[in-house]
Amino acid sequence: MARFSFFSEGLPGIDLEELKGKLIVLEGTDGVGRSTHIGLLKQWLENNGHAVLDTGMTRSPLAGKRLKQAKEGHTLGGIAMSLFYATDFADRLENEIIPALRAGFIVLTDRYIYSLMARAIVRGADPEWLREVYGFALKPDAIFYLRVNIDDLVTRVLQSTGFNYWESGMDLHMGEDLYESFVRYQRWLLGEFDKMVETYGFDIVDASGTIEEVFPRLRDRIQRIVERNGHAQ
Amino acid sequence: MAGGMKIYGKHRFPGRLFIVEGIDGSGKSTQLMLLQKWLESEGYVVYFSEWNSSPLVRDVTKRGKKKHMLTPMTFSLIHATDFADRTEHDIIPPLKAGAVVLADRYIFTAFARDVVRGVSPSWVRGLYEFAVKPTVSFYFRAPLDVAMKRILGGRDAIKYYEAGMDLGLSDDIEVCFELFQGKIIEQYEKMVDEFGLVPIDATRSIEEQQAEVRRIVMQALEGTKKTRIRRWLDLASLAKGSRA
Numbered sequence: 001m002a003r004f005s006f007f008s009e010g011l012p013g014i015d016l017e018e019l020k021g022k023l024i025v026l027e028g029t030d031g032v033g034r035s036t037h038i039g040l041l042k043q044w045l046e047n048n049g050h051a052v053l054d055t056g057m058t059r060s061p062l063a064g065k066r067l068k069q070a071k072e073g074h075t076l077g078g079i080a081m082s083l084f085y086a087t088d089f090a091d092r093l094e095n096e097i098i099p100a101l102r103a104g105f106i107v108l109t110d111r112y113i114y115s116l117m118a119r120a121i122v123r124g125a126d127p128e129w130l131r132e133v134y135g136f137a138l139k140p141d142a143i144f145y146l147r148v149n150i151d152d153l154v155t156r157v158l159q160s161t162g163f164n165y166w167e168s169g170m171d172l173h174m175g176e177d178l179y180e181s182f183v184r185y186q187r188w189l190l191g192e193f194d195k196m197v198e199t200y201g202f203d204i205v206d207a208s209g210t211i212e213e214v215f216p217r218l219r220d221r222i223q224r225i226v227e228r229n230g231h232a233q
Numbered sequence: 234m235a236g237g238m239k240i241y242g243k244h245r246f247p248g249r250l251f252i253v254e255g256i257d258g259s260g261k262s263t264q265l266m267l268l269q270k271w272l273e274s275e276g277y278v279v280y281f282s283e284w285n286s287s288p289l290v291r292d293v294t295k296r297g298k299k300k301h302m303l304t305p306m307t308f309s310l311i312h313a314t315d316f317a318d319r320t321e322h323d324i325i326p327p328l329k330a331g332a333v334v335l336a337d338r339y340i341f342t343a344f345a346r347d348v349v350r351g352v353s354p355s356w357v358r359g360l361y362e363f364a365v366k367p368t369v370s371f372y373f374r375a376p377l378d379v380a381m382k383r384i385l386g387g388r389d390a391i392k393y394y395e396a397g398m399d400l401g402l403s404d405d406i407e408v409c410f411e412l413f414q415g416k417i418i419e420q421y422e423k424m425v426d427e428f429g430l431v432p433i434d435a436t437r438s439i440e441e442q443q444a445e446v447r448r449i450v451m452q453a454l455e456g457t458k459k460t461r462i463r464r465w466l467d468l469a470s471l472a473k474g475s476r477a
Contacts (some may be wrong), residue, residue, distance in 0.1 A: 003348070008356070009353035009355065009356040010353075011306050012305045012306065012350070012351035012352055012353075013304075013305070013351060049356060061294045062297050062302055062303075062307060062311075063311070066289045066290070066292055066293045069289060070289045076289070076318055076321075077239060077317065077318060077321030077322065078238075078321075079320070079321060079363050080314055080315075080317035080318035080319040081292070082315045082317075082318050083310060083360075084289075084290065084313035084354075085314050086310050087293070087307055087310035087311045087313075087314055087315075090304075090306045090307050090310050091302075091304075091307050094304050094306060094307070095375060117309075124238060125238055126238040126240070126362075126363075127361050128239075129238060129363070132356070132359040132360070132362075133359065133360055135356060136356065137271060191359070198355065215398075
């Protein structure tokens, strides 16, 4: 029996029996250190003899570039934007993730459908509808949710890149300035993520400490996934 | 998108939405153009909605098609993205303003095309749940050979995706096109009852078809606003008076 399954209807023309690798998702809001952890995990897994593909959002060869422009120009409406992201995701799923799984790679993905759904929900898309639309996605082996509270998040962002327009949800006109808007927007996103914890079986990782403190927790749990030989979720 | 997403059939607007569907060569675009002329001459505020309104999405679609990068799923999603943009920018605002909106092809084109490509029928219907339900959906029913005669010869070369070449039905683009269109017709026929499409016999004369379309549209227009400024004599009424 196939290790993998789709959330619902699935992609046409894909033989799930052929997919052998592992699909591991890191989720969490902006600034929780997802990309740093993915870099470290990749190195560690490769050192242990595993082939790794790391991939992230909005980088598909098909739509990546235009999607970035659409985001910066915010010319598309909420539903169109949600579907543009879904197109980009489908392109990566079919052309990067699935071929890598077929070849037996461990795929580490920086975010997955959950972030896309959370962002679309706060922009007015219907949650039920989104769940249907993303029914074509593969169920991952594990979803690690790097969770921080809003105060930690603010401190972190101030120490690194500062508040940016998009991560502050300024397109939603939620506050008078970047700080206010950032706090409200991220709190809302955190709320949406929290709602998904049970539905999708997120594995919560407390990400409030330093990278050095958080990484071992993540690594130990991923070790178990890599050693496991059962079905994906 | 304040107020959340409205689901198909739940929108309430003062305007009216008329759409035409049918395979290439069914004559639907000609009929829609004639309908538009008539509505304008009658003084309605008419808004014609076209495909591919957003330049960003259009670029992606074009590139994907040119390089044959599209799978059935991304083909479906990129067209849905475009349609969502069209709905949000092009269809809902004029309907709110009370206009008569006309659309050449609508969600049923996507349902037919995507399902023939192997996408799940229920999934693609769910995907377009945000669409506004048309006041009337006309389906121009033409037998395959009639449509093919109208198309082949009289138009530019058929394109790769248009012919369903990605399905690998045949290496010959014209043969493939015909096979693909035949499958599209099967899908349309299934949707007549499912969505209450109004079939128009596209083998009849252009005039007969247009008379039927206008009769159906007229019934659906009751209570729709016309332009307020009416001159005693304008060009439209002059043209209406003269018999060709």
